[in-house]
Amino acid sequence: MCGAVTLRQLATASYPSPHSAVARSIDHVELDETRAKWVQIAAEIERRISAGVYPAGTKLPGILALCAEFSVAQVTARKALADLRERGLIRTENGIGSFVSEP
DSSP: OTTOOOHHHHHHOOOOOTTSHHHHHSOOOOOOSSSOHHHHHHHHHHHHHHHTSSOTTOBOOOHHHHHHHHTOOHHHHHHHHHHHHHTTSEEEETTTEEEEOOO
């Protein structure tokens, strides 16, 4: 299959550790009260994808990591990822994680 990814590749994919130079260079996002939090989180992840912080094929931080970074509930983080998935920016492999889609 052209472009197919094996389960091994998915399982061993990684995203920047919270202690890595890439993660430390990411500014903390202050969420405001004028827009829905999930919209702001989705916009920030989209900005990071566009900026190359999360290149194509990169595994995104998991739900719990997003919850900790943005101080939100799991349902809010899931809704942000669902929006990105619906727009084709990411793909999700059940039980493995979410990955930036190929352009």
